[in-house]
Amino acid sequence: MKVEANLLQAVSYFALSISKGASPLALCRDLLIFLAFFLLVSQGVQRLVPWPGGSEIESKFRHFEEHKDEYDLVFFGSSITYRSFIPNLLQDELSRSGIDIRSFNFGGPGMRSFEQDHLIRRTLDTAPERLSIAVVELRDWNPSFSEKNAFTKRMVHWHSTRSLGQIISSLRKWPPTKTAPSDTFLYHLRHWLWKMTNFGAGPDIIASALRGTSHSDIEVKMLSQHGYLALEDETGELYLERKREILDDPAEYKRRVTRLTQRQGRSAPTHQFNEDAIRDQVALFSNAGIQAIYVVPPSTKNPPMAQPLLDKGVVENLLTYDHPTRFPRYYAPESHFDFNHLTKEMAQNFTQRFAKDLLPFLLNETGE
Amino acid sequence: MLFVESRFFLFFLVAFSVYWFISSQAWRKRWLLLCSNVFYAAWDWRFLSLIWISTVVDYGIGRLLSQNPSRGKSKILLMVSLLLNLGILGVFKYFDFFLESAVALGQEFGLDLTASRLHLVLPVGISFYTFQTLSYTIDVYRGQMRATKSFLDFALFVAFFPQLVAGPIVRARDFLPQLKLHHSLRKIPFRRLLTLFLIGYVKKACLADQVATVVDPVFASPELASTGMTWLGVSLYAVQIYGDFSGYSDMAIACAGLLGYELRLNFNSPYRARSVTDFWRRWHISLSSWFRDYLYVPLGGNQRGRLRTLANLSIVFVLCGLWHGAAWTFVLWGIHHGLFLVLERLIGFGRSVTRKTNPLAILNTSGVVLVGWVFFRAESVGESWLILGNMIGLAKSAGSGSVELGWALVLVGFIVAHSCLRPGQLEEKAERLPSWTFAALYGTAVAIVLPFAATGDQPFIYFQF
Secondary structure (H helix, E strand, C coil), X not given: CHHHHHHHHHHHHHHHHHHHHCCHHHHHHHHHHHHHHHHHHHHHHHHHCCCCCCCHHHHHHHHHHHCHHHCCEEEECCHHHHHHCCHHHHHHHHHHXXXXXXXEECCXXXXXHHHHHHHHHXXXXXXXXXXXXXXXXXXXXXXXXXXXHCCCHHHHHCCCHHHHHHHHHHHHHCCCCCCCHHHHHHHHHHHHHHHHHCCCCHHHHHHHHHHCCCXXXXXXXXXXXXXXXXXXXXXXXXXXXXXXXXXXXXXXXXXXXXXXXXXXXXXXXXXXXXXXXXXXXXXXXXXXXXXXXXXXXXXXXXXXXXXXXXXXXXXXXXXXXXXXXXXXXXXXXXXXXXXXXXXXXXXXXXXXXXXXXXXXXXXXXXXX | CCCCCHHHHHHHHHHHHHHHHCCCHHHHHHHHHHHHHHXXXXXXXXHHHHHHHHXXXXXXXXXXXXXXXXXXXXXXXXXXXXXXXXXXXXXXXXXXXXXXXXXXXXXXXXXXXXXXXXXXXXXXXXXXXXXXXXXXXXXXXXXXXCCCCCHHHHXXXXXXXXXXXXXXXXXXXXXXXXXXXXXXXXXXXXXXXXXXXXXXHHHHHHHHHHHHHHHHHXXXXXXXXXXXXXXXXXXXXHHHHHHHHXXXXXXXXXXXXXXXXXXXXXXXXXXXXXXXXXXXXXXXXXXXXXXXXXXXCCCCCCCCCHHHHHHHHHHHHHHHHXXXXXCHHHHHHHHHHHHHHHXXXXXXXXXXXXXXXXXXXXXHHHHXXXXXXXXXXXXXXXXXXXHHHHHCCCCCCCCCCCCCHHHHHHHHHHHHHHHHCCCCHHHHHHHHCCHHXXXXXXXXXXXXXXXXXXXXXXXXXXXXX
């Protein structure tokens, strides 16, 4: 908090010193006018041309925006959601039960709860008419982020004032980490300032205003499958390397699964969720007339222990698949493309299973 | 710490606020000296020692010179100052260059020479503060100014943070008298200075750093650039170096002004110059006038016949090239400018065309300057020929690549703005505005400017000189 203290001190000195040279009232008036115009123009620019997301999430959002009234269900989550839920297959499975549901997968690599919440709000802001169900992956609300992604367009993109507030409230609860809370706060404050000022976004804003959105071949393929793409269909060395990790270190994979099995029955840590933020999210869905179903898909990447959320009534609907003993097929090494993601074949199997689990909610929805 | 970094804004806010909060001028100066040292230490605290060595020695020599020693002693004292300052500069900046050049020359003559390079880090701003301290000693030696009694004043003159690392090169006779005055916040032309700072920020962060993305590939792999792209890259480099350096100077002048100190104009629309002679009256004015007063004139200037004048010009510009960097490309750049200055003297061109506006003369001068920038920026002498070959379509290796329209428009926009706006024009208009109108316009301008700032922290080009 040293930097903040310095800043406060500097501001007070500044005000005191300036007031010696000019009328304090005039100075305050001018500062307010400056800030008002600055914010007005900055926010005006953001309203006209949103901050460029610069990632496949943005491509998904643009696509959804164009087809917003065609979807009944959306999936929000990380790459685990992205690679696990197949909208086309879900539609086929549900149609066998006489339910016509079109879904879109908003899952994105590295999506964390704060970004996910921001995306949910953006999505609902588009007022999609048909949307009646949101399947939301539950992840922890860890406010620490890697320096590796600092100040990338995507990181800056979701740093709204609301997200900053969520970060602060999560930070209060989160147990000590290597990074000091003040550093984590400053990290996010700087991202928020970038977002507020549109810092450095000008060339992208102009480019997106002039050219619109163009999609890469792989994005076109992903969008044609309503936001889903199997890791097997990805191109690039990175994905091949990820495939190798599970082959190279099967013992590590086994350790992860064992760890997951052993934690069953233990009490859940209290800090992992920002309950206020989740409550806000649930209320948001509810106000929009959308049924929110929270899920914990099969993954070995330390999924959160979500049952207490249901017990406390924070969420009304919860489906969890983080049990290697209950769902052994989803945790078999051959079912995984890499440590965290299902293979294409197992994703199909999982989507079929999920369709069955979803049916009761849909029947509730239709009153049947 | 760069002027465009967020931490500089915080630093300056503290420096500014505390400075004006203090009522005693002596304590204000102590505070500024402390800030200046913190500013420099933010880059590398170890090299503060070099600044302090120069400060202590030159202050001492100044004091000794003021005691009216004999002519012989005065000369010895001056020599000590020159040797020490130029010695430090030589070791840190030129030792490896001269060593390598000597080895290469020896090898040309069949001598099997080897040498161990020092690989020293070049202290930021060493060329600038060395020239500042030298100007003080020389002025005192010549009797053009009295040596200051105040060590604090002298130390602040050397280390004053707005101009410490990249100029403008301040003369002691301009700056030291300002330290005697008690500055009043009421007299600070805030609107003018804030506008100047924003203009400097735009030049540096929105122009120079942005065009670097086009310029760098053209100079990094000239063999891959087409003729069109090479022209665009070289032209945008002219924009980049101007934006970078004059932007820094603008911000330095504005920061100094906000603290009550006046620094002289360092750039006066240089690309509107009608001759190379005129260009050097407009480009890096504090350096060209330094070379004029402390090298060209002592060498005899234009008072010892035509041949001697031409020789003096050549010497000055070779050294001016070397001042910018320890590489043969800089020497070539200096020779290039020296050659055209000599030519202008010979045919009387520079004098005749500078009297009236002549678009052809401006175009001609721009061409000469542009070719000079190729030497200045190229990685090696060989690459500079390759780039020049690309520009006239001669190089066999000229690759493909179409000119990007967006960047060509940026260039056109720069030319229009540079041609239409004279230095100080916007600042004067800002100063005349009512304060609330200025606040509204400034808020709007900042909101428009920030999105176009380059996001990476690009160092100032002139830091390396």
